[in-house]
Amino acid sequence: MNKIRLLSPRLANQIAAGEVVERPASVIKELLENSLDAGAKQLQVDIEQGGVKLMRVRDDGGGIDKEDLTLALSRHATSKIYHLDDLEAVSSLGFRGEALASISSVSRLSLTSSTGGDCAWQAQAEGREMNTEIAPAAHPRGTTVEVRDLFFNTPARRKFLRTERTEYGRIEEVVKRLALSRFDVGISLRHNGRQIHAYAAADDQARRERRVAQICGPEFIKNSLAIDMERVGLRLWGWVALPAFSRSQADLQHFFVNGRAIRDKLVSHAVRQAFQDVLHHSRHPAFVLYLELDPASVDVNVHPTKHEVRFRDSRMVHDFLFKSLHHALAEVRPAAAVAEAAVPIESPSGLAVGEFAGQASMDLRAQPPRELSLSSPAPASLFSPNLPRPSERVSLSAAEQVAAYGRLQPAPEPSSNEPEEIPPLGFAIAQLKGIYILAENAAGLVVVDMHAAHERITYERLKQTVDASGVQAQPLLVPEAIAVSEGEADIAEQQTEVFSQLGFELQRSGPEAITIRQIPVMLANGNAEALVRDVLSDLTTYGTSQRIKEHMNEILATMACHGSVRANRRLTLAEMNALLRDMEATERSGQCNHGRPTWVQQTLVELDKLFMRGQ
Template sequence: MPLIRLLPDLLISQIAAGEVVERPASALKELLENSLDAGASDIRVDLEEGGIKTIRVADDGAGIARDDLPMALARHATSKIESLADLERVASLGFRGEALASIASVARVAIVSIARGERHAWRIEAQDGAVSAVEPAALNRGTVVEARDLFFNTPARRKFLKTPATEYAHCLDAFTRLALARPQVAMTLSHNGRVMARYPAQDWQARVLAVLGDDFARQARLIDEAAGDVRLYGWAGLPAYAKASRDAQFLFVNGRFVRDKVLSHAAREAYRDILHGSRHPAYCLFLKIDPVRVDVNVHPAKTEVRFRDAQAVHRFVFHALERALAGNQSGSEANAGETIPLPPSPMNGGGATPSPFMGRVGVGSFTPPPHQHNLGLAVAEPAAYYQMVAEALQAAPARPAVVEPGAEAPPLGYALAQLAGIYILAENDKGLVVVDMHAAHERILYERLKAALGAKQVAMQPLLVPVVFAATAREIAAAEAHQAELLELGLELSAVSPTHLALRALPAMLKDADGETLAREILKEVAEFGAAHAIEARRNELLATLACHGAVRAKRKLSLPEMNALLRDMEQTLRADQCNHGRPTWFQLTAHELDKMFMRGK
């Protein structure tokens, strides 16, 4: 008896179904993609028992001709590509030609369709690999696909399904993602005879807000940036709307929902400075890119992609998101995405004009002794630091003695008092503003430290004794390929053998770090995300620590001019709405909200 034999066609399809059809939601996704690729403008989905018993998708798309119905259920048969050139720039959601055949191998499938221009509809059924003859049917337009009793013939697979409620939740997720991807298509979802979601055809902004809700709309920033043939648009949730899980993260590439580590990493890094590490941002982002520059033929379920130039895409998404999130709600929206210039100081070539709240750890009027120009040494002597800050703040502007009629108060208003030695109470045109003075000052110092460091060449700290460590072939390749970039950033790495690397210098600001650990972490990211980003992330962690130590402490009494100086600096600082740890720096209570608290007008 031969040991190697051909598998039966049904078993081949069932194996393929294991990759494509994991649960009812997987089958629903494939059927919805087929409807969208057929040019449907209205799609109706009906589920029973979470899709385990019935999945029915009806659309008004182009339909399937009578002679093509048997081919629709055949493996590796598709109308969406014909050649390798088509595959390399595929724009349709489906293209593998496996979905219907895979579903038909594990469920009872019936298709009724009428092609545009035809007078009659036709019906075909499939079960256990057997396909029925094509028969006449009644249908006005489009296609109706019905899949019943999922995994009825593979009980081992069926027992892994969860409860109908759980499976419905997964189906709802799949429906929601495709509703976001195609806002111009009206979509309706029913479960056990009850309409659960209905979205009319609308523009993408209205669809996002309809799906994600008003709470998201109030706590999100609109983003729309382009560079060449790449465009990123959508909504990025503010830190206040962060979640405990990643459920509210939606990424689309050319209208396809994806789980891509390059894009996810870029988004996570853009939120690094404004979000607590245990929270996850909410966003709905759409990336448009030339199909030639992205490979969608990576995963059977088509949820992964590969970019031809992943580092360039990463940089574009990271900077676009960072600029969108940098806008300060307390200040003018025109500041969003702009770089706040450094005030004149000895460190940036300007004069000695005092700048309030630019302390010893900052880049203000204080000039450290020559041997202390290393920013890493600038957090010592707290008593001297507070004395210097106090002197600088004496010249800070207070509230004008006479306010011109009709003149608007600054966005954060004017200080009224200090509460519990922690909070600044201020009045603006809207009502009452409450500011956490330490958190706010921490953000101001951090942004100025980053700007000061970015304007200077990165100092390198040579090691007296090089750190030699065993490295993988991947790490050695990354070190050699990016050697020039790493040197510019203060990191000198070279191969001393086919299996070992030597670390000969570190960035001066990271001289106390564990050299081997730092090198390994950076090399791990360099190949995918770029050397500059890998080094910058670790420098910023240190700068955040310096800013935290240098910020004005709680319980320190501030005068009204000092409080006003802090408010004005917040208005001119990017990302001033959150401290470096993701905590909010201020809240607004409007006059209307105060009236409601005191039941005025009732």
């Protein structure tokens, strides 16, 4: 055995650099976070050759005193925390005091700073311990850090770097994430002497949305929902894209906890569950979300790169994220989307609302067709049979529910106090190929996939019926024993009430065994053991689970699909209009049960472009 010896400071710093400084983008992240912690309001970033030749970050923060410059480049030296209590509630982006020491051990680093006096001071380090000499320099209040020739003394690590374009792209992503995290800070980015980005400080909602559009694209902000929800010391705000703006990959997902960009499986799981009912399984949601909570409630000292965090009460955070996003998506109705697309009665083309080329003008506001069924605050839907109210407990078989919800009812007589305004989805004017409903609203033309729309309406009503009547359960003739870990058996014993509400009866039958005695009727043909194991796994990892609910919803979705109007079924105008009114009153009606859109809007402006009107 070799002798045990202390590592040299240089070798220790280079080992730490392996954790902190993976590539040029890692350096930029650390330097920018230091600048923000120093109170900077303007950041200038200059890059040459993808960061390998030069990275320079200048800020207008508080600066560093002359006597502190030596410590600033020393390992485990920081102004962020002083006591153990500070580590328990970290409110700064950095706190370990390793970044500058690690960076200087694998590069040629220059640190120039001023606290606002007449003189600034500069310290330098070059792949070894810092020079003790501090030289005067010219610099305004703030700090500039120059990092040259990254990995010049560790060629094995330098050869693992990618092309200049790739490394610069990663730096750009870091700058964009930071620009999303701090709207109050102005940021500029230059590469090889050319200005790439300039983000002005945003102090109001309009400017913040403009910055989000610059970074995430104008289509994201155009198709997103602004949310701001607060409960039990937690606040979630930001923007979440509507399901129709889903992505083929998870490339537009930004989540910040107290201003820190993170990647967390608990957050991802909560968001995915919130979208489960409205998103196709192969698509990914897009969002820019900010979670604010007491710093003492989150542990950021989990990983050297600080990308991961650990919540003190993970179940509470998960439930809050899920319920907030689930509620926000449920409240999206056609009225909001149509209001944004609506145009004045006289469009640029000169056509009044209700007027189509080659046809006589028909102002639907003044002349609603006689057979239309205008809804009241509590409409009697043509697609709604006389089922018990949600407050009444019911017990319908699957076949009965499908038959009931799929039945078309006679149109009610129009009331004498019919509203004159055009509803969000307008009034039906035709049915196309037995598949689509064409309707005219204040914005132009609405095209509805009638099966997809009715499927969502039926599905939501089936869910309401099940929620109101409770989950029907049946005891197993032969109870099923399954072997689990001791921890899972403990959870099953502790969460008896949760399983009971979902129709399961579990009993602990040994230190590492549980017995399934009762299951939901709807899951009688499913694999109960596998489902229970998945739920226990979720409860262990996230503190909560929606798997049983999801399986039940899958069955209800299948029932809704079979109970909805089919293609090639001819509908009357009254039936089509009843469907439109039901869509306006139904949660998540913009997507069918499989995540496909149920309707699209073509505004008059868009239609004019198709025919080059006014050009």
